[in-house]
Every structure is written in C-alpha cells, then in structure tokens.
Amino acid sequence: MHSNTQTHTSSYSINCNGRLVDLTSPKIMGILNLTPDSFSDGGKFNNEKLALLHAEKLLKEGAEIIDIGPQSTRPNAEFLSSEEEIRRIGTLISQIKKEFPEALISLDTFYAETVKFGFNEGMDIINDISGGQYDGAMFDTAAETKLPYILMHVNPSYETMHDKIQFEDITLEINRYFSEKTRQLLEKGVKDIILDPGFGFGKTVEHQVKMINETEYLGFGRWPLLIGISRKSFIYKPLGKTALDINEETQKLHMKVLDQGARILRVHDVLEAQKTLLEFNAKKNKS
Template sequence: MGILNLTPDSFSDGGKFNTEKAALLHAEKMLTEGAEIIDIGPQSTRPNAEFIDSNEEIRRLGKVISSLRKEFPEALISVDTFWSETVRFGYNEGMDIVNDISAGQFDKKLFETVSQTGLPYILMHVNPVYEEMHVKKKFGNIMVEINKFLLEKSQNLLEVGVKDIILDPGFGFGKTVDDQHKMIDETEYIGLGKFPVLIGISRKSFIYKPLGKSPLEISEETQKLHYKVLKQGAKILRVHDVKAAKETVNAFLKE
C-alpha cells in the first residue's frame, strides 16, 4: 500500500502531491515500483495537524480518485478518512477500501455508511477522542488492550453488515516506543488470526527518534522491521518508500 498524501501539512511529504497532476504522477511511480493499493490521504493525522471537515476533504480529493480509476484500472484505491460523507463521495468516485484511523469513533454514522457501500474497511486501534489520539496512554498489556479494542469494534462492524475487515494496530497513535516494539515483536497475535493485518510503520517516530535520525533516514531499519512483521503473518504494508518495501516483500516470498 503506497501512501499518497494530498495534504499541505503531512509530516514528511506535506505539499508535495496536493495537485491532481502531482498526485497522479506519484501514484504512477508507486504502482511502477510495485504498489498494489494507493492509499489517498486528504487529511493529515500527525500530531498538531489541522483538523478539517468532510467538505474540505472532498475538495482536496477533487477528481483524484476518478482520475486514478481511469488511468490505472488495475490499482486498488483506499481513502484515509473518518468522515461518512467522504466515504460516500469516495464510493461514488470509484474507491475500493475505506481506511479509517478512528475506528468509527469520530463520526457515529461511519460504520453504517461503510456497510451501505459494501466496501472493505481498515479498522485501527486509537484513543477514542480526536484531540487525544496522540496522547500516550499507559497500557497494562498493550497487546491485550489492542486485541480487546479491535475484536469489540470488529464485532460491531459485523453486526451492521461490514464483512471485509482489515486490522491495523495503530503504530504512532498514543503508544510508547517500548509498546510499539512489543507490537512489532508480537504482530502474530494481532486480532488472534481472525482478520488480515495491516502494518503502518513508515517514517514513524518510534523508529527514527531513538536513533537520532530524520524520518527520511531510516529505510534500512524500517525494512528490517517490515521483514519481521511479514514473517509473523502481516498481509499489507502501508509505506512511503514502495521500492524498498517491495524488495523486502520479494525477499520474504523467496524464503
């Protein structure tokens, strides 16, 4: 899954791809490098990012989804949103997957809307309020807490008719460095094998800050962690650097 940020303020590539032409060129590059899913982000969710409503998300998305659908019909398109109106817009434009960082907690109509579209849904572990999503919580046992949350929410989704669920443990959202390394070490237990797992650690601070590096200087370290989670059954890697991740996936598949 290649990341396509349409935002002016994402932490490592804000403002680079927020025109339709730049977005399409970057999507083409990622697909050429081996991406199978293009994850379009109209809203930054980094710490202290600007909070925008669905109208602004839809404005930023513009014709990007439909243009991608037309230019690259083989690509799967996910949209990173927690707004039900954005999901409706994206569905009408031709998106394939809803990628929601909120687990349906920021818009109470979201689960029902996803069900109505019939689209697959990525369910992420996160704190329950937008303003606190990056506040580091003290967990007794991070894996127990994540599984309790994800399995309860997935049951809610199944009850409203969402059938295709992918789990994301939520790296970078309200967890300590130690907790996130435990999540890496115990990826095989996420969701207890009930659903496919997505891992999104690309350019995350729990990797680069302890090393005293920038988000753009940790490719080698990130690929080692990618390999580790693939060996434990992770099915999707959400990444900025598609070429390097694809090489890691290929190496894993050759084992």
C-alpha cells in the same frame, strides 16, 4: 520468537467492488498524501496532476493499493471538515481509476460523508484511523458501501488521538478493542475487515516495540493485518535520525512483521518495501 506458521496460511480475500483480492501473498499500500502540512512529504502531491504522477510512480514501483490521504493526522495537524477533504480529493479517485484500472484505491478518512463521496468516485477500501469513533455514521456507511473496512486501534477522540495512555499490556488492549469493534462491524453487516494496530498513535516506543515483537498475536489470525510503520518516530527518534534516513531499520521491521503474518504494508517508499517483499516471498517459497 518463532512464529507458528500454521496460523498464517489461512487464505484471506477481500471483496473490493465485486473484485476479489487475495491477500494470501502480502500487498504493498503506497501512501499518497494530498496535505500541504503532511510531515514527511511536505505536501508535494497536493495538486491533481502531481498526485496522478505520484500514483503512477507508486504503482510502477510495486504498490497494488494506493492510500489517498486528504487530511494529515500527525500531532498538531490542522483539523479539516469533510467538505474540505472532498474539495482536496477533487476528481483524483476517478482519474486514477481511469488511467490505472487495476489499481486499488483506499481512502484515508474518518468521515462518513467523505467515504460516500469516494465510493461514488470508485474507491475500493475504507481506511478509517478512528475505528468509527470520530463519526457516528461511519460503520453504517461502511456497511452500505459493502467496501472492505480498515479498522485501526486509536484513542477514543480526535483530541486525545496522540495522548500516551498507560496500558497494562498493549497487545491485550489492542485485541480487546479489535474484538469489540469487529463485533459491531459484523452486526452492521460489514463483511471484509482489515486490522491495523495503529503504530504512531498514542503509543510509547516500548508499546510499539512490543507490538512489532507480538504482531502474530494481534487480531487472533482471523482478519488480515495491515502494518503502517513507515517513517514513524518510534523508529527514528531513539536512533537520533530523521524520518527520511531509517530505510534499513524499517525494512528489517517490515521483514519481522511479514514473518509473523502481516498482509499489507502501508509505506511511503514502495521500491524499498518491494525489495523486502520479494526477499520474503523467496524465503517462503524455499521453506
């Protein structure tokens, strides 16, 4: 598929606490899980000192955004309250901000209360996997903080999050959802929206292959697109591999979505994604 490059030259900038961040050149978001039950890094970083060291490693390797996840959303993960999330985060956000003032911090939560806490600690971006569907106060809170909001496509409830629903056309379905939710967010006064099509959440392998092939049509080119395919089962299961040995395949797919205008790659392995990004930028500067 030859993508129409014109649609991808629009400049995207987001306002993070008064700091304008230009997404014209794509950024890497490094994942920092604080969960003892997280599927791929097994809770290695769930104590503050280790988490801070890992944040430093992610930044050194080329991540510009650190995505802090206090709760695992993999299938059959333990469901946590907002209080428990806040307890897990502790002073990590303010510590990272103090040590690495240039780092942008996104907080992966579907609770408005956790967002309020994170905002007071200095976070920059809200990463809500629920599209405001699991906490009715989320969109209002996003508007109050004035932080950029990552809107992900997902099933309507926590319980059905991983149910595979039969969609006639997944691209159409995701765009219908984006169109409705961005309208709601804009009405509330949320100015900066980033779209995430929600790989790994209630979608079949076929759905996700189609989403990769049709990335350029997701979100109408109006908002920056975040793609999170790192260690997702739609890549490793058909190959009979594990989450940790699909780097080569993942980087090929990263290149494919970058070619189609993706602005943020959410990844576990920053070093490898950084190589792909450098290759992509070199290719782009040549053309």
